[in-house]
Structures are given as structure tokens and as C-alpha cells.
Amino acid sequence: MRVLLLGADGFLGRHVAERLVADPAVQLTALGRGDDADVRFDLATGAPGVLARFVDAVHPGVVINCAGSTRGNARDLTRQNTVAVATICEALRRSAVGARLVQVGCGSEYGPSPSGASTGEDAVPRPGGPYGVSKLAATELVLGSGLDAVVLRVFSPIGPGTPTGAPLGRIAEALRRTMQNGDAELKLGGLAVQRDFIDVRDVARAVHAASLSAAQGVVNIGSGRAVRLRDMAAALAHVAGYDGLLHEIDDHPAAGPGHGPGPHPPYPDGCGLWQQADVRTARDRLGWRPRIALEESLADVWMEAACRV
Structure with a gap:
């Protein structure tokens, strides 16, 4: 099976590429903006006709799009x-x-969800920020395209390569600096949020499964369990062997970006205090379940952070 992977140089894309390369039945061509890509192409500025000719040349059975941006202003995110x-x-x-x-x-x-509720694919999306709006618009374009297509709504991916701009990545970097400086206290903010964390390697397995399936529409990819960021921070400190004090700053979204040394604002993803995925559709239509425990994900997040210079 020939596969064209778009966004192969991103956090998710790198793991998807590793998963596909491990399948001897897959012939992979990677397209991205980085030097590691087989073909360099900017999807935000490139012409559809050029991409169409390239698709015809590669002749893939599946095109996987992992490209995109999580940060920037509304205009950049839209592009x-x-x-x-x-x-x-x-x-x-x-x-x-x-x-x-x-x-x-x-x-x-999806935007914010009621505390304690699992969000299914039939939920009415109400994104709470420009990032969610830009991704929802992309989903609507795919669903209305008439193509043989499936959209995987990935909740909060973590694991090897977690960006320092992500909440858990920021915590790991703050913890590394605290331990490096010998500080007895680590101050963090925004720890009350609860998110559905899923290992990025499990996400890659889901993408692989979706490429082989006939599933269409939207499929949630998550662990099916919300975990408080406060507990994730404590577990990460335990993995790192940090025995200092974790001091939680009582910050608030109204404070806005740039206030306090911890992750801020507490929910810049626009998802409020709670998110938990209903992942039954992924089980039923993709034959997929998460395999990697949070403890393993956190150990890998810390290993990379500790080796950072």
C-alpha cells in the first residue's frame, strides 16, 4: 500500500511515520516543510494543482494529513x-x-464539556478558541468534500517529543530547570484542568488502523479517562525523583497569557476545566484501544526533558 504522509516532521507526524515504516506492506512518501521530508511543500501557500500532480505521480492509496499548527494568532491558525x-x-x-x-x-x-461527561462524536462542537475553530472548519471541509475520508479527533497527546508549548511539556521543562538550579520549590499554575491524555504512539496506531479501515466520518481518539493536570505534574515529579514542593498558583483564565510561571492561561485550548473522550467508536470501527499506560508516557516525557541542554 502506498501512503502519502503530510506533516511528517511534526509531533504526531513523526510517530505516524515510524509506525508506517514498521509495516512492510507500506510504501511511505513523506511530505512536509522540513529537510527530513521526501518532498518539501507548504500546504498553507502551495497550489492545489501542484499537489494534485504530485499525488498523481506518487499514486497513493491513502493520504494522511498530520500537518497543522497549535499556536499562533487566528489568521495564522486559519492558514x-x-x-x-x-x-x-x-x-x-x-x-x-x-x-x-x-x-x-x-x-x-468540541470545546468545553460538562464535568464528568464523556464526549461522543455526536456532540455539537462548540470550540472555545481560534485553534479549535480552525480545526473544526478543517473537519467540515473534509466531511463535505465527497472524498473517501475519516477524521480522527485526537484529544491530548503526550509521550516522546511532547512540545514544550503543551501543558505537560511546559511542566517538564519547568521541572528540569528547577532541579538544575537546585530549587526546593516548583511553582505551577493551571493545574485544576482535567484532560484525556493519550500516548502519541497509540495515536499513531489509530492513524494506521484508520488508513486500513473503511471508516468514515469522525472518530474520537483518546484514553477514555480524564486526569487532573495536578496529578500529572505530581506523577512527573515522582518519575524525575524531585522531592521538593509543588506549589500551585491560584491563577485564572482572566489573567491571560504571560501571568505566572506555570502553564497559562489554565485552558488555552478553549476546552474549559474538563474533557474526556468517548472512544467506543474507535473500538468498534477501527478495532483500536489505547495500550500505553500514562506512567510509561510520563517516563518518556521526562527522559527527553532531562536530556535537554
């Missing part, structure tokens, strides 16, 4: 997350190949 997907859909419509599209979306498309 990277929405315009890019419009380019992909138009290119696949123009192509004669008839490739299947696996689009990687995100849990932020």
Missing part, C-alpha cells in the same frame, strides 16, 4: 489548519488516483 486542508481536499478532487484521506483533527473542536 495552517483550514486553508491547508482546503488545498488537500481540492488536490484530491482533482487527482485521478481516488486516494482515501485520513485527517488528524483534535478534541479542541
